[in-house]
Amino acid sequence: MVRLALWILGALLLGGIVHLSTVLAMPQTAKQDAYSRLAPLTPVNVLTPLAAPTAADAVMPFMDPAFAVAVCRYDLSTGTLKFIAPVSQAYTSVTFYTRNSVAYYAINDRAAGRRTIELDLMTPQQHAQLPEEEGVTAADRLIIDSPSATGLIVLRALAPETGMTPTAQATLARAACRAAPQPQ
Amino acid sequence: MRLFFGSCFTLVLAAIIGLGATWFTLTRGVAFGSLTVGAWTAWPKSGSVDIDPYARASIARTGELPIGTGDGVAFYAHTDDSGNVLDGRCMFSIAGMTPAARYWTLTLYDPQGRLVANVIRRHGFTSAEILREQNGRFVINVGPRARPGNWLPSGGVEQFILVWRLYDTPIGVAARTTKEGPMPAIERKGC
Numbered sequence: 001m002v003r004l005a006l007w008i009l010g011a012l013l014l015g016g017i018v019h020l021s022t023v024l025a026m027p028q029t030a031k032q033d034a035y036s037r038l039a040p041l042t043p044v045n046v047l048t049p050l051a052a053p054t055a056a057d058a059v060m061p062f063m064d065p066a067f068a069v070a071v072c073r074y075d076l077s078t079g080t081l082k083f084i085a086p087v088s089q090a091y092t093s094v095t096f097y098t099r100n101s102v103a104y105y106a107i108n109d110r111a112a113g114r115r116t117i118e119l120d121l122m123t124p125q126q127h128a129q130l131p132e133e134e135g136v137t138a139a140d141r142l143i144i145d146s147p148s149a150t151g152l153i154v155l156r157a158l159a160p161e162t163g164m165t166p167t168a169q170a171t172l173a174r175a176a177c178r179a180a181p182q183p184q
Numbered sequence: 185m186r187l188f189f190g191s192c193f194t195l196v197l198a199a200i201i202g203l204g205a206t207w208f209t210l211t212r213g214v215a216f217g218s219l220t221v222g223a224w225t226a227w228p229k230s231g232s233v234d235i236d237p238y239a240r241a242s243i244a245r246t247g248e249l250p251i252g253t254g255d256g257v258a259f260y261a262h263t264d265d266s267g268n269v270l271d272g273r274c275m276f277s278i279a280g281m282t283p284a285a286r287y288w289t290l291t292l293y294d295p296q297g298r299l300v301a302n303v304i305r306r307h308g309f310t311s312a313e314i315l316r317e318q319n320g321r322f323v324i325n326v327g328p329r330a331r332p333g334n335w336l337p338s339g340g341v342e343q344f345i346l347v348w349r350l351y352d353t354p355i356g357v358a359a360r361t362t363k364e365g366p367m368p369a370i371e372r373k374g375c
Contacts, residue, residue, distance in 0.1 A: 007190050011197035018202020026241035033244045053299055061297025062248045064349055065307045066289045091287050091351055095252035101243050103231045106252025108352050154249060158287055160312035
C-alpha cells in the first residue's frame with residue numbers, strides 16, 4: 001500500500017511538471033495563434049486592412065464587429081519602423097503585440113493628443129544606437145521599444161453606427177506603416 | 185519487474201494528470217487577476233505585459249488578440265445574474281447603466297468567439313446606437329424573436345456569450361478593483 005501511495009505521489013509531482021511545462025510551452029508551439037492566422041494575409045511591414053468579421057468567416061475569434069481593423073505585421077531585423085495614423089472622428093487606437101500575442105503597448109487618439117498618431121518602433125538595441133542629437137528631440141517623437149523583433153501593430157477605428165463603417169475604413173486607408181529611412 | 189510496472193503506471197498517470205489539468209485550465213479560461221461585476225468578468229492584465237502564463241496559453245490556443253490596457257477592457261458574460269447559461273432559444277434582458285467609458289460595444293458570440301448568423305445582421309450594439317430612456321438607462325432584449333426597442337438577435341443557438349468592451353476607460357487601469365460597477369444586469373425573461 002505504501003509503495004502504491006509513493007507511486008501515486010510521484011505521478012502527481014510529475015503530472016504537475018507536465019502541466020506547467022505544457023502551459024508555458026503553449027505560446028511557442030501554437031499553430032493557430034493570431035500571428036500565424038495573419039501571416040498568410042498580411043505582407044511584412046505593410047499596413048493591410050482586414051475583412052470585417054461575419055458569422056461565416058473571421059480572421060480571428062472575438063473580433064469586435066464595430067471596428068475597422070488594419071494590421072501591420074512587422075519585422076525589425078532590417079531596420080526601424082515608422083507608423084502614422086490619422087485620427088478618425090470617433091475613436092482610434094493602436095495596439096502593439098509581440099510575436100506571441102502579448103499586448104505590450106496601446107495608445108488611443110486622445111492619449112496621443114494630436115490629429116495624427118505618429119510612432120517609431122524599434123528594438124531596444126536599435127534604440128540604444130540612436131545618435132545622441134536625436135535623443136534631444138525624443139520628446140516630440142514617440143519611440144516604442146518592441147520586446148521582440150517580429151510582432152503585430154493593430155490599428156482599430158470605431159464606426160459608432162453601421163453607416164459610418166466607410167469613414168472608419170477611410171481612416172485606415174490613410175494610415176501607413178513603413179521601414180524608416182536608414183541613417184547615413 | 186515490479187519497478188518497471190510501477191514506473192509505467194506513474195508515467196501514464198502523470199501524463200493524464202498533467203495534460204488533463206492543462207486542457208481543463210485552457211478550456212475553462214483560468215487566469216489570475218480577474219475583475220467580476222455581476223455576471224461580467226474581465227481580465228485587465230491580459231492586455232498588458234503582466235499577462236499570466238495561463239492567459240497567454242489560452243490566447244495562443246484560441247488565436248485571439250486581447251484588447252490592450254491603454255485601449256480598453258473587455259467584460260465576458262457566460263451566464264445571467266442568476267447563473268443560468270445564456271441559451272439562444274430564451275429571451276434575456278440586459279438593463280442598467282455602464283461604467284464610465286468614451287465608447288462601449290456589446291457583442292454576441294458563440295462560445296468559440298464566432299459571430300452568430302441572423303436575418304438582420306446585427307451582432308451587437310455600440311454606445312452611440314443604443315436607444316436610451318430619459319434617465320440614461322437602457323434595456324437590450326436578447327433573444328431569437330424580434331422585440332421592439334434594442335433587439336439583439338441570438339439566432340436560436342444553443343449557447344452564446346456576451347462581450348462588453350469599454351474603450352478609453354479608467355477601469356482596469358486603476359489598482360483598486362472594488363466599486364467598479366455598475367455593469368448592466370442580465371435577466372432571463374422566459375424560454
